[in-house]
Amino acid sequence: MARASILLQLTAALLIGTVGLRTALPEHRRQPDSWGSQAIYEEAPAASLVGSFRSSVATWLFARAQEYLHAGVILRPATKQEQDTGAPLASHGDEMTSHHGSAETGMIPPPGRDPRWVWGMIERETQPYMDVRNHRHHDLREALPLFRMMTWSDPYFIEAYSQGAYLVFSGAESRNIPRAIEFLGEGLHYNPRSWQLHKDYAHYHFYNLKEYRTARSFYEKAIALAKDLPQEKVDETEFEAAWAGLVQTLRQLEDREAALEWSTRGLLRFPRNATCRRTFKIYGVPVPKLRDAAANSD
Amino acid sequence: MIDAITVDNLVVAYPRPGKPPLRAVDGLSFRVAPGEIVGFLGINGAGKTSTIKSLMGFQPATSGTAILFNKPVQEATSRGNVGFLPETALYSPFLTPHETLWLHGELHGMERSAIRERIQDLLRLVGLSEKAHVQNRTLSKGMLQRVGIAQALLARPRLLVMDEVSSGLDPLGRRDLRNLLKEQRDDGVTIFFSSHQLGEAELICDRILVIHQGRLIAERTIEELRRRVTSLEDFFVTLVESGRDPLLDTREALEALR
Amino acid sequence: MRIAREVQICRAFVVAALLETLRRREVFVLLVLSVFMVLGAYSFTFFGVHGLELFVKDMGFSSVGLFSSVLGVAVAARQLPEEIQRRTIYPLLARPITRWQLLLGKFAAAWVTCAVSFTALSLVVVLLLTLLRIPPGWIFLQFLYSRYLGFMWLCGFVIFLSTVLSSSGAFTIGLLLTLGSGVFTRLLMFIDGTSGTMKILLTPFCAFLPQYSLFDLTKKLVYGWEPVHPVAILGLTLYGVAISLFWLRMAWLRLRYQAV
Numbered sequence: 046m047a048r049a050s051i052l053l054q055l056t057a058a059l060l061i062g063t064v065g066l067r068t069a070l071p072e073h074r075r076q077p078d079s080w081g082s083q084a085i086y087e088e089a090p091a092a093s094l095v096g097s098f099r100s101s102v103a104t105w106l107f108a109r110a111q112e113y114l115h116a117g118v119i120l121r122p123a124t125k126q127e128q129d130t131g132a133p134l135a136s137h138g139d140e141m142t143s144h145h146g147s148a149e150t151g152m153i154p155p156p157g158r159d160p161r162w163v164w165g166m167i168e169r170e171t172q173p174y175m176d177v178r179n180h181r182h183h184d185l186r187e188a189l190p191l192f193r194m195m196t197w198s199d200p201y202f203i204e205a206y207s208q209g210a211y212l213v214f215s216g217a218e219s220r221n222i223p224r225a226i227e228f229l230g231e232g233l234h235y236n237p238r239s240w241q242l243h244k245d246y247a248h249y250h251f252y253n254l255k256e257y258r259t260a261r262s263f264y265e266k267a268i269a270l271a272k273d274l275p276q277e278k279v280d281e282t283e284f285e286a287a288w289a290g291l292v293q294t295l296r297q298l299e300d301r302e303a304a305l306e307w308s309t310r311g312l313l314r315f316p317r318n319a320t321c322r323r324t325f326k327i328y329g330v331p332v333p334k335l336r337d338a339a340a341n342s343d
Numbered sequence: 344m345i346d347a348i349t350v351d352n353l354v355v356a357y358p359r360p361g362k363p364p365l366r367a368v369d370g371l372s373f374r375v376a377p378g379e380i381v382g383f384l385g386i387n388g389a390g391k392t393s394t395i396k397s398l399m400g401f402q403p404a405t406s407g408t409a410i411l412f413n414k415p416v417q418e419a420t421s422r423g424n425v426g427f428l429p430e431t432a433l434y435s436p437f438l439t440p441h442e443t444l445w446l447h448g449e450l451h452g453m454e455r456s457a458i459r460e461r462i463q464d465l466l467r468l469v470g471l472s473e474k475a476h477v478q479n480r481t482l483s484k485g486m487l488q489r490v491g492i493a494q495a496l497l498a499r500p501r502l503l504v505m506d507e508v509s510s511g512l513d514p515l516g517r518r519d520l521r522n523l524l525k526e527q528r529d530d531g532v533t534i535f536f537s538s539h540q541l542g543e544a545e546l547i548c549d550r551i552l553v554i555h556q557g558r559l560i561a562e563r564t565i566e567e568l569r570r571r572v573t574s575l576e577d578f579f580v581t582l583v584e585s586g587r588d589p590l591l592d593t594r595e596a597l598e599a600l601r
Numbered sequence: 602m603r604i605a606r607e608v609q610i611c612r613a614f615v616v617a618a619l620l621e622t623l624r625r626r627e628v629f630v631l632l633v634l635s636v637f638m639v640l641g642a643y644s645f646t647f648f649g650v651h652g653l654e655l656f657v658k659d660m661g662f663s664s665v666g667l668f669s670s671v672l673g674v675a676v677a678a679r680q681l682p683e684e685i686q687r688r689t690i691y692p693l694l695a696r697p698i699t700r701w702q703l704l705l706g707k708f709a710a711a712w713v714t715c716a717v718s719f720t721a722l723s724l725v726v727v728l729l730l731t732l733l734r735i736p737p738g739w740i741f742l743q744f745l746y747s748r749y750l751g752f753m754w755l756c757g758f759v760i761f762l763s764t765v766l767s768s769s770g771a772f773t774i775g776l777l778l779t780l781g782s783g784v785f786t787r788l789l790m791f792i793d794g795t796s797g798t799m800k801i802l803l804t805p806f807c808a809f810l811p812q813y814s815l816f817d818l819t820k821k822l823v824y825g826w827e828p829v830h831p832v833a834i835l836g837l838t839l840y841g842v843a844i845s846l847f848w849l850r851m852a853w854l855r856l857r858y859q860a861v
Contacts, residue, residue: 173821419698420697437625
């Protein structure tokens with residue numbers, strides 16, 4: 046009797062769990078209607094709690110991945126005083142590390158700046174990852190599985206798809222490229238209104254695969270999606286890169302009219318954009334003045 | 344001959360915020376000679392447990408002295424010849440009686456072979472041989488009390504201090520305990536115990552000390568009490584209610600006042 | 602003779618504490634949790650996610666460190682208050698042992714319990730990792746040793762807390778200060794500058810901050826860093842022994858005239 050009762054309870058728990066998860070998990074056919082990639086969690090009450098948990102797990106994995114990428118070295122923003130007084134920074138390394146912004150440093154200062162004497166000495170020995178001088182980049186492949194797990198946990202985590210795909214391409218093994226494309230494709234399936242993923246997809250088709258037609262359509266889609274967003278939600282640098290990418294793609298496709306049109310429109314938003322200006326030079330057309338360009342644009 | 348217990352003007356006071364300290368023991372003085380069984384009687388809150396705690400070093404005295412076999416109670420070595428049985432026998436619930444006794448034997452500084460031998464004998468003596476390897480948390484209160492008796496006798500003490508020893512024991516258990524204490528006394532062990540059970544005290548004690556409101560109000564041998572009173576209970580009740588020893592004649596009263 | 606007596610007392614308490622911990626089944630629960638953590642992390646390879654060696658090592662050793670620390674705080678926090686609350690302390694103090702010996706014995710009991718539990722958990726994780734072809738390396742031995750020293754600090758400090766607070770209070774505060782010990786030293790990082798006066802003031806002050814994180818070599822083990830220099834290990838040893846004795850002495854000052 047007791048066994049039957051336990052069995053019944055377990056079955057009930059399993060059923061409730063399955064129904065609950067099924068309600069909470071995004072289905073393949075379901076796609077978010079609104080801009081926010083997390084909106085789907087808000088559409089189903091049961092999903093919101095699970096969704097919060099899943100996105101928290103994904104965020105935690107993202108932080109972990111950053112740590113793995115930097116061989117465990119923990120970085121933090123340097124204070125103004127540290128910058129002014131010449132504290133060692135993450136960008137003070139080799140070419141590989143120089144991509145870090147100038148304002149990142151380690152958790153503990155180097156010997157000359159550490160007021161703790163013997164405690165600092167011991168900590169630098171037992172916890173070398175706290176010292177920015179040990180900062181280096183680990184094998185990128187170590188972090189890849191985490192990006193896979195991030196997207197499983199939260200398919201609406203756009204940054205995970207974006208960075209993960211970048212890591213795959215950075216591995217420079219051609220057989221990884223189809224997998225990276227597949228990865229980005231999955232991201233696009235769950236986030237069809239993400240202009241960043243469209244941009245990334247277009248970038249890889251343009252720079253790596255040289256598939257210019259595909260690149261063109263995705264660049265155009267990315268720009269269209271970004272233009273519909275409020276300006277403060279769009280990273281101007283990334284947007285400009287997308288625009289420049291489209292212009293270069295059109296040049297490769299030898300679509301002179303489209304290239305010039307997009308360059309004109311591009312200069313309205315990005316007056317100093319070199320790619321747009323160069324397009325005019327390539328085709329032997331004078332760069333229009335911005336007032337004329339505004340009059341000729343849609 | 345060195346007294347087993349010498350207490351001289353012992354005061355144990357508990358601080359109370361905003362009030363004068365509560366003097367649970369208020370200038371208590373008495374001696375216990377070796378080989379005696381002395382009953383320490385009093386009503387609830389009279390100061391019995393505070394006195395015993397002070398003797399065992401659990402409660403530092405506010406003033407006065409307490410000495411066990413010529414050693415102040417503040418020294419740990421004063422307890423080298425003492426076996427203690429608390430009111431409520433509580434031991435680690437996850438240890439067995441065997442392991443509990445082993446722990447106490449090691450803490451007492453006994454040799455391992457001596458502990459091994461002594462444990463077998465004591466568990467047999469208190470009737471716990473079959474429960475030797477069962478965890479304490481499964482034992483009844485009476486069985487735990489027997490574990491307590493065993494640990495008190497473990498190091499062959501010269502003095503047994505027992506606080507409300509009969510509580511938790513059934514009549515058979517109490518009878519066995521009485522016989523055990525008498526055997527110990529015959530072996531020269533001094534026994535000092537507190538109790539509510541006047542009947543028990545009458546059956547085994549050589550002498551009784553009665554404490555009331557922290558002060559010693561009577562000190563009599565059982566033999567004298569048997570000669571002079573018909574009922575120990577009446578004597579005790581009168582003593583406690585009046586705060587005065589009814590057997591004290593004028594000469595003794597004057598001596599006491601001096 | 603005195604040392605032999607103290608060893609005997611410590612041994613008695615250690616055996617009792619180990620038996621109690623085993624019978625409370627706390628270690629088994631943690632063992633099961635650790636195994637699940639490692640296997641759970643490794644299970645992703647079944648889904649075609651390879652290259653998780655770093656992650657599996659990280660999960661395995663981090664969970665062991667976390668669980669052991671929590672167990673250590675729990676064991677140390679209950680040593681004295683539980684004895685007093687249960688009134689099982691009376692028969693113990695009735696023996697010819699001083700309060701210092703009682704404290705030392707309780708400290709030894711807590712420390713050995715932590716060390717044994719931690720070693721058992723770590724060895725299980727190492728075995729699992731080796732079976733999964735992710736061996737930890739020789740720095741694992743330093744990882745064990747430094748953690749033992751860390752437990753000395755932890756047990757001494759939490760036992761001191763238990764003489765000031767209740768068992769649950771000591772557990773809560775002890776856990777916060779143990780797991781959050783890195784925060785205190787981070788605050789000192791905002792004191793930039795290397796003036797002699799600052800060093801003279803800060804160096805002894807740092808000794809009394811919760812420095813549990815100093816003894817944690819988990820990330821060194823996970824990322825395959827070089828072993829710790831022997832001088833640093835010696836420094837850790839001296840510090841671990843000294844600071845734990847300090848906190849025990851503080852606990853003794855509280856306990857020595859306390860009524861129980």
